[in-house]
Amino acid sequence: MKIGVPIEIKNNENRVGMTPSGVFELTKRNHTVYVQKNAGFGSGFFDKDYTKAGATILDTIEEVYTAADMIVKVKEPIEKEYDLIKPHHVVFTYFHFASSEPLTKAMIKTKAACIAYETVEDHDGTLPLLIPMSEVAGRMSIQQGAKYLEKPIKGRGVLLGGVPGVPPGKVLVLGAGIVGIQAAKMAAGLGANVIIMDVNMKQLRHVCDIMPKNVITEFSNEYNIRKHIKDSDLIIGGVLLKGAKAPKLITRDMLKDMRPGTVIVDVAVDQGGCFETTKATTHEAPTYIIDDVVHYCVANMPGAVPYTSTVALTNVTLPYVIKLANEGWKQACQNSAPLNKGLNIVNGNIVYKEIAEAFNLEFSAS
Template identity: 50%
Template sequence: MLIGVPKEIKNQEFRVGLTPTSVREVCHHGHKVLVQATAGEGIGASDAVYAAAGAEIVVDASEIFARSDMIVKVKEPQAVERKMLRPGQVLFTYLHLAPDPEQTRDLVASGAICIAYETVTGPRGGLPLLAPMSQVAGRMSIQAGAHCLEKRQGGMGLLLGGVPGVAPARVVIIGGGMVGQHAAVMATGAGADVVILEKSAETMQALDARFGARVKTLFSSRGSVEDEVAAADLVVGAVLIPGAAAPKLINREMISGMKTGSVLVDVAIDQGGCAETSHATTHADPTYIVDGVVHYCVANMPGGVARTSTFALNNVTLPFVVALADKGHRQALADDPHLLAGLNVAGGKVTYEAVATALGYDYVEPDRALAA
């Protein structure tokens, strides 16, 4: 199979679909890899390193898309990239389609086989291809939030961990999943006063076992969200419904009731955000202020630490890339129900139910779409 790795063109996105080590592994399996020139610069990997690993270096993205059987990326294809997709071509990347009707429309029109990292499941549950980026984003959320609390950034001028004789910041994390847990690791490490709101009793028990008295857990209800958001200095939105748009747990009234100079870091922004006042921002222009509250809503947070993120992502995506290349997409998807769960669009049909529901498409079961 011929695999293409274009350079990411989303604003301030420095990750790359395959590392040189991954390229070498794919080539060892008898496949060919095209890598766009300078695609790996953001992770410190030169074209010469990719060439030594076995890749063919190609200057133009158009050639990558035209020649490749499978495109491996990190972020969702941008409009110009979507126009280059063709029927039957495999696209393997993050998609986050539920809050993105334009992308969904273009992918449906392309006829391509679109497999989303974020909905591939694991044999023991969970979302293994989303997990490493959730870990990165959770940890970054506290770094970003602490920075935004500085006066110069529009914050109230508060040090996250305080100092002797001065209370630390109160950090409220909405959601106790992978993002929430890793946000808590960083927040507690910095000495903040940390509260996690969560609906699952099992998850709260696990959080209590992990963090003990360093973290307070509360059942997430409308009342508890209202109370804790109002008391917070830093709120981290860490909610996730796999493949679906994020629920709007924080309304405009709650934002208005927050302290002036407090901060919201909405990690759920990839799925539309969990606050009514959230809209996607970039690393180039990461924040804006609503009712005195600093909003940090960067839609590709892990791209800010591209080297760590790319290597962590490749650790989990590479086996699937190899399986798709070795077997072809039909056999690989038929053999692995967890990979099949990642199929969001195929042959002009929406094959992920939460996306179809969110955007008003007819849902077609993945097996049926592939058979057609």
């Protein structure tokens, strides 16, 4: 198969869909890999590394799409790429369709096979291609939140870990999944007092068993959320519903109950966000303020640490890329239940129910 790896052109997205080691694994299986010039530069991988591994370097994104049967990316195609995607293409990337009706309709129009990293699902219900980026984003949410709590950038002026004689900051984490656990771990490591909330008691018991004493679990409901936002310094939104829009756990009216300079970080922004006031931002302009509350809602948080993120992501995507290349997408998805769950849009039809429901569009069972 001919596989294309284009440069990511989303704002400040420095990750790349394949490393030179991935190219090597594919070319030794007699596949052809086309990599756009400087595609890996932002992640610390250079054209000479790709060439040595067996890739062919092409100058433009148009050449990559024209040459390839399968496109391997990191982020969803943006408008400039829509017309480059043709019916014969397999596009394997993060799509997060439920957060964007224009993207969904554009991919329907292409009639390409769109396989989303974020809905590939193992037999135990875990999302193997989402986990590493959730780990990165969860840890980064505390790193970024701590920075934006500083007064020069309109935060409360609180050091999360405190100092002797001054109590530490309070962090509220909504969701005890991968993002929430990683956020709580980082916040606890800094010495903050952490409340982590979820509706899944089994998950809360797990968190309670593995976390230090400065992490307290509590059942998630509106009453408890309203109680804790009043004195939290940093609030992390890490709730995920597979393939669907995130629930709005913090509404606009709740902002008035927060102290001026409170920072809220919405890691669920790719799925529409779990705060009513969420709007996607970029690394170039990462924050905005509503009712004196600092919002950090960068839609590609892991893109700020591209080397770590690229290696973590491609470690888990490469086996699926190889399977798709070896067998073709139809056979690969028939043979692999997890990969079949990744099918979102095929031949102009939505085949993932939650996406159709998000926009009241027609669903076609695959």
